[in-house]
Amino acid sequence: MPVIPPAAPADVPPADAAMPQDFDALLHQDPEVAGILLAESRRQSSTLQLIAAENFTSPAVLAALGSPLANKYAEGYPGARHHGGCEQADAAERVAVRRATTLFGAEHANVQPHSGSSAVLAAYAALLRPGDTVLAMGLAYGGHLTHGAPGNFSGRWFEFAGYGVDPDSGLIDYAQVRALARARRPKAIVCGSISYPRHPDYETFREIADEVGAYLIADTAHPMGLIAGGAAPSPVPYADVVCATTHKVLRGPRGGMILCGSELAERIDRAVFPFTQGGAQMHTVAAKAVAFGEAAAPAFAVYAHQVVAHARVLAAGLEAEGFEVATDSTDTHLVVVDPAPLGVDGRTARDRLMAAGMVLDTCALPYGDARGLRLGTAALTTQGMDEADVARVAVLFGAAVRERGDAGRLRSEVRELAERNPPYPG
Ligand SMILES: Cc1ncc(COP(=O)(O)O)c(C=O)c1O
Structure with missing residues (x-):
């Protein structure tokens, strides 16, 4: 029997280019959810996305995510599945694996x-036993939840020792890493962070790991795109296992x-399935293949280098606005600033920025208990901003935190800057 779609309410705006082609069908069938998705699309295109972990995927990636592979169950690996009908799922996974190994030279x-957390869980499952000692960046310095947070599986099942950064330079203190490794004899050392704006020295981490007989796990969730584009060094030649996010x-x-x-291939594969996961999400695997294909194109290398150049422009602009910039600048997409010199704490600053349409996170600072602000330039760069636009973002950022000028005018200027650079043109 044909389903008669309810009429769309008059106040739901038409679908835009961020939406999959069959969005109109959703709009008619379920205006309530369609309205939420449209409002989110509007939010993303009318505010500035400064969350360092976010970006705008391509329409091709969105198309793969919304494809019929979303319907497919495919437990196991290509050629060895528990379910029938996996020919195309196998093909998609083989393409994704081939592109990933070629792109990263693995x-x-x-x-x-x-997710990134599932990747880290599987790496620990492959290499460690409950109760083993692991050395990772301390949470107060930018370690991720999976690096030993008490409420996370990692903190509950393993003994974590945390290394830090030099309080003056904000740089990893390798002498401390070495001393801790010698004292604690960890089974694994993790390098990688949610907010370190410089490149880890993978060679030195390898040397320290070898000295104490530890595995080296690089958690490159943040810089993986820079590595793909040749804008950051690769841990692949040094680490036993590299975990990352694909967003x-x-x-x-x-x-x-x-x-x-x-x-380690077989141990890693068995740690992912069947130890920590069931069926793979094949639409996401296909979308990963699309993203790896995009990241192999020369245009992506240009993009990755631009992301870093923009982050340096942002860091310089924020310093000129009076913020204290962690490590004085950045080598990555990440900028970490302390708003304290402006007489404002991190959480208040974030609330003022959010009110002005600048979306970002607070983060740990390498000293004391105060919260800083973590920004990234991946999304701004994807939506086509140039260095002048990014320099303007720094000025608007300073104005918002200082509550300088008219709040309505500031919000309008942020909206205008975002809408002049639509993430999904057309
Ligand atoms: C260093 C690091 N590891 C792991 C993760 C976890 O990724 P997910 O949120 O996809 O689980 C993140 C996420 O930001 C991260 O920054």
Whole structure:
């Protein structure tokens, strides 16, 4: 029997280019959810997305996410599935694996982890036993929840020791990492962070890991897109296992991946399925393949280098506005600032920025308990902003935190800047 769609309410605006082609069908069938999706699309295009972990995926990635592979169950790996009808699922996963290994120069890739956290969980499952000691960046310095947070599986199942950064320079204190490694004899050392704006020295981490007989796990969730575009050094030649997200600068679907050498391939694969996950999300795997294909194109290298150039422009602009910039600038897409010199704490600053239409996070600072602000330039760069636009963002940012000028005018200027650079033109 044909389903008669309810009429769309008059106040639901027409679908725009961020929406999949069959969005009109959703609009007619379920105006309530369609309205939420449209409002989110409007929010993303009328405010500035400064959350360092976010980006705008391409329409091609969105199309793969909304494809019939979303219907497919595919437990196992290509050629060895528990379910029938996996020919195209196998093909999609083989393409994703081939593109990932080529892009990152790795012997083996597992593209099934549902998220960055799932990738780290599988890496620990492959290499460690409950109760083992792990050395990772302390949470107060930018370590991720999966690096030993008490409320996370990592903090409950493993003994974590945390290394930090030098309080003056904000740079990783490798002497401390070495001393802690010698004292604690960890089974694994994790390098990677949610807010470190410089490149980890993978060679030194490898040296320290070798000295104490530890595995080296690089958690490159943040810089993976910069690595793909040649704008950041790769941990692949140094780390036993590399865990990452496929979103963030890499600009793929929300998800995770693991790279390793062939000697650990089977352990990693078994740690992902069946140990920590069931059926892979094949539409996401196909979207990862699309994103890896995009990241291999020369235009992506230009993009990755622009993201870093923009972050440096942002850091310089914010310093000129009076913020204290962690490590004085950045080598990545990330800028971390302390608003204290402006007489404002991190949470108040974030609330003022949000009111002005600038969306971002607070984060730990390398000293004391105060919260700083973490910004990223991946999304601004994807939507086509140039250095002048980014320099203007820094001025607007300063005005919002200081509550300088008319709040309505400030919000309008932020909206105008965002809408002049639509993430999904047309
Ligand atoms: C260093 C690091 N590891 C792991 C993750 C976890 O990724 P997800 O949120 O996809 O689980 C993140 C997310 O920001 C991260 O920054």
